Amino acid sequence: MAKRIDVSGLSAYYGAHKAIDDISMTVEPRSVTAFIGPSGCGKSTFLRTLNRMHEVTPGGRVEGKVMLDDENLYGTNVDPVAVRRTVGMVFQRPNPFPTMSIFDNVAAGLRLNGNYKKSQLNDIVEKSLKGANLWNEVKDRLNKPGSGLSGGQQQRLCIARAIAVEPDVLLMDEPCSALDPISTLAIEDLIGELKERFTIVIVTHNMQQAARVSDRTAFFNLAAVGQPGKLIELDDTERIFSNPSVQATEDYISGRFG
Amino acid sequence: MSHAIQDRPLSVAPRRGTLSHARLPRWTPAAVAAGSVLAGVGTGLAAGWHSKVQWGLISALLFVLVTYALTTKVEGSRQAKDRVATSLVWVCFVLAVVPLLSLAWVTVSKGLAVLDGYFLTHSMNGVLDAEAGGGIYHALLGTVEQVGIATLIAAPIGLLTAVYLVEYGGGKLAQAVTFFVDVMTGIPSIVAGLFVLTTWNLTLGFGPSGFAGAMALAILMMPVVVRSTEEMLKLVPNELREASLALGIPKWRTILKVVLPTAIGGITTGVMLAVARITGETAPVLLLVFGTKLINPNPFEGAQSSLPLYVYEQYAVGTDAAVARAWAAALVLIAFVMILNLVARGIARWKAPKTGR
Ligand SMILES: Nc1ncnc2c1ncn2[C@@H]1O[C@H](COP(=O)(O)OP(=O)(O)O)[C@@H](O)[C@H]1O
Ligand SMILES: [Mg+2]
Numbered sequence: 001m002a003k004r005i006d007v008s009g010l011s012a013y014y015g016a017h018k019a020i021d022d023i024s025m026t027v028e029p030r031s032v033t034a035f036i037g038p039s040g041c042g043k044s045t046f047l048r049t050l051n052r053m054h055e056v057t058p059g060g061r062v063e064g065k066v067m068l069d070d071e072n073l074y075g076t077n078v079d080p081v082a083v084r085r086t087v088g089m090v091f092q093r094p095n096p097f098p099t100m101s102i103f104d105n106v107a108a109g110l111r112l113n114g115n116y117k118k119s120q121l122n123d124i125v126e127k128s129l130k131g132a133n134l135w136n137e138v139k140d141r142l143n144k145p146g147s148g149l150s151g152g153q154q155q156r157l158c159i160a161r162a163i164a165v166e167p168d169v170l171l172m173d174e175p176c177s178a179l180d181p182i183s184t185l186a187i188e189d190l191i192g193e194l195k196e197r198f199t200i201v202i203v204t205h206n207m208q209q210a211a212r213v214s215d216r217t218a219f220f221n222l223a224a225v226g227q228p229g230k231l232i233e234l235d236d237t238e239r240i241f242s243n244p245s246v247q248a249t250e251d252y253i254s255g256r257f258g
Numbered sequence: 259m260s261h262a263i264q265d266r267p268l269s270v271a272p273r274r275g276t277l278s279h280a281r282l283p284r285w286t287p288a289a290v291a292a293g294s295v296l297a298g299v300g301t302g303l304a305a306g307w308h309s310k311v312q313w314g315l316i317s318a319l320l321f322v323l324v325t326y327a328l329t330t331k332v333e334g335s336r337q338a339k340d341r342v343a344t345s346l347v348w349v350c351f352v353l354a355v356v357p358l359l360s361l362a363w364v365t366v367s368k369g370l371a372v373l374d375g376y377f378l379t380h381s382m383n384g385v386l387d388a389e390a391g392g393g394i395y396h397a398l399l400g401t402v403e404q405v406g407i408a409t410l411i412a413a414p415i416g417l418l419t420a421v422y423l424v425e426y427g428g429g430k431l432a433q434a435v436t437f438f439v440d441v442m443t444g445i446p447s448i449v450a451g452l453f454v455l456t457t458w459n460l461t462l463g464f465g466p467s468g469f470a471g472a473m474a475l476a477i478l479m480m481p482v483v484v485r486s487t488e489e490m491l492k493l494v495p496n497e498l499r500e501a502s503l504a505l506g507i508p509k510w511r512t513i514l515k516v517v518l519p520t521a522i523g524g525i526t527t528g529v530m531l532a533v534a535r536i537t538g539e540t541a542p543v544l545l546l547v548f549g550t551k552l553i554n555p556n557p558f559e560g561a562q563s564s565l566p567l568y569v570y571e572q573y574a575v576g577t578d579a580a581v582a583r584a585w586a587a588a589l590v591l592i593a594f595v596m597i598l599n600l601v602a603r604g605i606a607r608w609k610a611p612k613t614g615r
Contacts, residue, residue, distance in 0.1 A: 051504065053500065053503065053504055056499075056500065056503055058428060081506050081507075081508050082506065083506075084503060084504055084505065084506040085505070085506030086506075088504065088505070089504035091497060091500065091501065091504075093497060095495070095497040095498060095500075095501045097498060097501070097502070097516055097520075098498070098520055099516075099519040099520050108502070108505060108507070108515075108516075109505035109506065109507065112502070112505070112507040112511050112512075112515050112516075113505075113506060113507060158501070161501075161505065162504075162505070165505060165506060
């Protein structure tokens with residue numbers, strides 16, 4: 001079940017350093033929202049506040065509200081572990097578990113959470129690998145280590161691993177930046193299919209990619225190095241790339257800075 | 259027309275560009291080494307020097323000097339420096355290996371004299387120190403039990419301490435623990451023995467036993483396990499922890515199912531090396547286990563023996579038969595440690611994260 005994310009007044013800190021300042025936005029369900037902006041403007045940090053991974057970093061601290069439909073992720077009594085089961089994440093560098101086979105990698109989330117029926121496991125693994133467009137490439141070697149796959153396959157394995165636990169939202173932090181153009185295309189196609197089922201947020205440095213895969217685009221910027229990053233504007237991708245309402249966005253997209 | 263080039267007589271030197279230069283043939287270092295050793299031995303024999311160390315030093319010196327001179331003449335000064343550095347590395351390697359090999363050789367040649375099935379399966383019960391016969395069964399049993407108990411105590415505590423330091427630490431407590439672990443690493447074994455002796459034996463009133471020795475050995479082993487496990491856990495990429503946490507896997511399960519399995523090969527090696535280290539400890543065993551000629555299978559009651567202690571005792575007796583037993587026991591001790599090492603390597607290789615396709 002894809003869910004709507006509603007962020008209001010969100011700031012995040014690393015110790016005393018404020019990395020993002022007072023961000024408010026709405027992410028629609030069953031859509032792809034892209035985050036663009038110069039390096040260090042806090043895209044990754046903001047993304048990680050959406051599944052409470054930010055606080056895993058030593059000194060990481062968050063102020064503000066993130067509503068997932070009608071539940072505040074930062075409310076009292078909210079269990080971060082439960083949040084992360086609902087909001088999945090794919091990282092910049094593919095990171096399959098090196099001690100586990102391809103099958104075990106995909107099954108890891110279910111197995112280690114302990115909430116699954118043995119009989120379903122095979123089906124879920126197959127469904128997730130198919131969902132990640134990887135099934136045909138690995139179905140004959142499910143028991144081989146996941147680290148033996150190519151970079152692009154590993155990244156799709158990580159996507160399969162993330163969707164196997166049936167999250168409502170999928171966060172992707174520059175999922176293609178370590179991949180070649182062919183693998184990138186495979187993942188972009190995959191994102192197009194996944195948005196039927198999930199709410200997707202993707203950070204990307206590649207404007208064409210943002211234009212290709214996303215329905216809405218958010219532009220982040222920072223006043224100066226060391227200053228906290230801010231959300232400049234969020235609009236339909238078409239509008240952002242053709243006729244943005246803020247000058248800085250247009251400058252960034254047309255390559256005049258950043 | 260490659261024929262034409264190949265058919266040229268060798269005496270016509272090929273025209274050299276600026277990138278190529280004269281090279282010594284590949285067998286030069288080996289030849290120089292052989293020549294130097296011959297010259298060293300010859301000089302030694304001729305001068306009637308008794309000490310083989312002098313022969314070796316002359317050979318090594320000749321090797322380095324001749325290499326330098328020859329290379330300077332043929333290849334130039336930069337290559338000469340390169341060759342001298344390589345030669346020095348080789349000389350140091352030989353210097354390190356010679357004592358090791360000679361130790362192994364002496365132990366094996368002297369130890370094999372009395373080492374047989376009887377020796378391994380009998381104690382010293384009823385055998386006079388001066389006479390031949392007897393065996394090390396009691397000592398072997400004692401070593402296995404004491405080291406086993408010490409490992410059972412030290413490995414879990416050390417492992418959990420390391421997990422705490424790497425995965426949960428960061429505050430004042432972690433700093434204090436790290437400090438004390440560092441201090442413990444430097445404790446001389448006799449002090450660990452005295453500590454157990456004063457608390458367990460003198461204050462609490464227990465007699466000597468294998469268990470008392472095992473406690474002292476555990477004290478010596480623990481910091482080694484903590485240190486090596488800590489290093490291994492730090493090698494596990496943070497990305498794996500984050501990948502696991504992001505799947506909604508609780509932290510403790512992440513550590514148990516992702517972090518520890520990734521590091522298990524190195525951790526096992528570390529524990530095994532710590533075991534190997536304490537297996538050879540004599541001082542605390544001497545104080546706490548006391549030594550006996552009889553088989554005592556109960557580590558919790560009464561004196562036991564152990565291999566290093568047995569070697570020490572037999573060597574102290576000094577008769578030919580006793581010294582032969584000491585060498586044989588030393589050989590068994592070395593073999594025991596070596597087998598542990600091989601097992602550790604095997605486990606590390608078997609458990610290491612697989613990268614193959
Ligand atoms: N682990 C960290 N500890 C301290 N500061 C960090 C850490 N990660 C990121 N930052 C800081 O937070 C700011 C935003 O970083 P990040 O979210 O990674 O930017 P982006 O993903 O947009 O390139 C930067 O100023 C960066 O230096
Ligand atoms: Mg980033």
